[in-house]
Amino acid sequence: MTLAAVIALLQWSLPLAEAALAAATKSKAPQEFLDALQGAVSGLQKVAGISEPTRAQVLALDIDPAAWGPAPAKS
């Protein structure tokens, strides 16, 4: 129960951190500040069990039309 509440709070604060990061990036904040915010967002994502997909995960969703098989050559 307590753990669930903690996770819920972390997940709730994640979009706030993401919004802060987007706003800071837009306003061209100092790089150290952006790095710290990015670190906070990544940390929150890991702890809350939410993470953005990696490229490997995205590409794993693909079904290459060519892999379905080319038409046999006409003789």
Added chain:
Amino acid sequence: MPKQRSLLVILLVLLALAWFSGCTPERDAVRALGASKGTIEAEMGKHGECNPANGTVPATQICSLLGKAIAFQHTAVLALDAYCSSTDYLANHGQCLPPTDPAAKKELQTKLTVAVQDLAPIINNLKSVVNSTKTVSIKTVGGK
């Protein structure tokens, strides 16, 4: 007892907020594309006759839908890949990070949303054709 109940209600509200706030276009797309890939691959396994490598593809509804579904799945994955393509994502296989430029982000997000939305009715049609085929088979077997 009422205190416990109000605590539970607060917790449920927090969980609901957390659930909805955890949704981003890329996470939604990953969920949708994961489900559609499962459906497509299951049917690819059952309908080898629809594979052009096995000869002339019969002009059936299932083969037509499978071909379309594979093409639309591929398009949607490419749109998601483009949406996520920050330097870290591309070069280091890092996490999906949409462009920081709002105009570029909006354009790529629209393309991603459209691609996923275009795929959905094809998957639904594929499922309904598969289900209707099953019903016909059961009726045929039952009728004998």
